[in-house]
Amino acid sequence: MEGTALLGRLIWRAAEVVELRPETSQTKTITFDVPGWPGHRAGQHVDVRLTAEDGYQAERSYSIASAADGSRIELTVERLEDGEVSPYLADELRAGDVIELRGPVGGYFVWNAHAQGTVLLVAGGSGIAPLMAMARQRAGESSGIPTRLLYSARTWDDVIYRDELAELAARGDGFEPMYTLTRAQPPDWEGYGCRVDTELLGEVAPDPSELAVAFVCGPTPFVEAVANGLVELGNAPSRIKTERFGPTGG
Numbered sequence: 001m002e003g004t005a006l007l008g009r010l011i012w013r014a015a016e017v018v019e020l021r022p023e024t025s026q027t028k029t030i031t032f033d034v035p036g037w038p039g040h041r042a043g044q045h046v047d048v049r050l051t052a053e054d055g056y057q058a059e060r061s062y063s064i065a066s067a068a069d070g071s072r073i074e075l076t077v078e079r080l081e082d083g084e085v086s087p088y089l090a091d092e093l094r095a096g097d098v099i100e101l102r103g104p105v106g107g108y109f110v111w112n113a114h115a116q117g118t119v120l121l122v123a124g125g126s127g128i129a130p131l132m133a134m135a136r137q138r139a140g141e142s143s144g145i146p147t148r149l150l151y152s153a154r155t156w157d158d159v160i161y162r163d164e165l166a167e168l169a170a171r172g173d174g175f176e177p178m179y180t181l182t183r184a185q186p187p188d189w190e191g192y193g194c195r196v197d198t199e200l201l202g203e204v205a206p207d208p209s210e211l212a213v214a215f216v217c218g219p220t221p222f223v224e225a226v227a228n229g230l231v232e233l234g235n236a237p238s239r240i241k242t243e244r245f246g247p248t249g250g
């Protein structure tokens with residue numbers, strides 16, 4: 001049965017674009033309707049496949065940014081100027097277009113509604129996408145699990161889901177977003193203004209005895225620096241879950 005369920009998830013499905021929403025100058029959220037979608041857990045991703053008229057195909061992975069919602073899923077795509085797939089998704093797709101995707105993929109980097117202690121989410125750039133799915137799922141379940149988010153972006157205008165994160169914080173249910181802006185900070189900025197390093201993690205992360213689990217997502221060097229920093233602070237590697245988006249720094 002398990003094998004049949006797994007195979008069911010890994011078939012390519014037609015996904016129709018129902019809405020496109022610019023988030024920042026470089027990112028767009030795309031809502032798809034996927035008939036037959038089996039549901040997903042916050043943190044999982046999909047594989048997207050594009051096929052050109054001459055049959056050439058390109059495949060990339062994208063985290064699901066939305067909480068489970070029937071046959072609808074949302075992806076937030078950052079446009080890499082020299083990229084093959086992301087500019088197409090971010091700039092060329094229109095409502096009504098159909099592309100192929102399969103999933104959900106991944107069972108390790110997923111929100112656990114029964115976590116004991118404080119959950120730490122650490123995002124670099126578009127690495128916020130699966131962590132936003134977790135924040136949304138948490139809110140949807142009215143979960144009170146204390147959850148801190150440390151989100152590193154270049155500037156305030158590059159912070160994706162800015163308003164929704166503020167709304168989630170305003171619920172006062174234990175969700176606490178914190179920001180570090182590495183390139184420029186607005187006047188009167190009260191957040192952090194440095195790259196995420198061990199010192200900053202020491203200020204923001206819960207005490208190792210309090211940490212339920214840390215989810216770290218972003219460009220590969222960012223994820224490695226954060227995971228190493230958390231270990232240096234005395235956290236068990238088994239409590240640090242990572243998702244690497246790509247080969248270069250962001």
Ligand SMILES: Cc1cc2nc3c(=O)[nH]c(=O)nc-3n(C[C@H](O)[C@H](O)[C@H](O)COP(=O)(O)OP(=O)(O)OC[C@H]3O[C@@H](n4cnc5c(N)ncnc54)[C@H](O)[C@@H]3O)c2cc1C
Nearest residue numbers: 060061062063076077078082083084085086129245246248
């Ligand atoms: C599990 C998983 C989940 C992901 N989720 C998301 C998501 O939610 N949103 C999202 O925007 N991306 C996500 N990615 C990254 C995505 O899969 C693509 O790698 C990205 O969109 C670039 O594809 P491209 O075809 O435009 O660029 P490519 O043509 O593949 O690469 C163009 C150039 O960009 C560099 N590059 C490739 N990927 C990245 C990257 N991620 N960051 C910086 N430089 C890169 C390449 O080295 C190359 O120089 C995820 C990746 C993984 C593995």
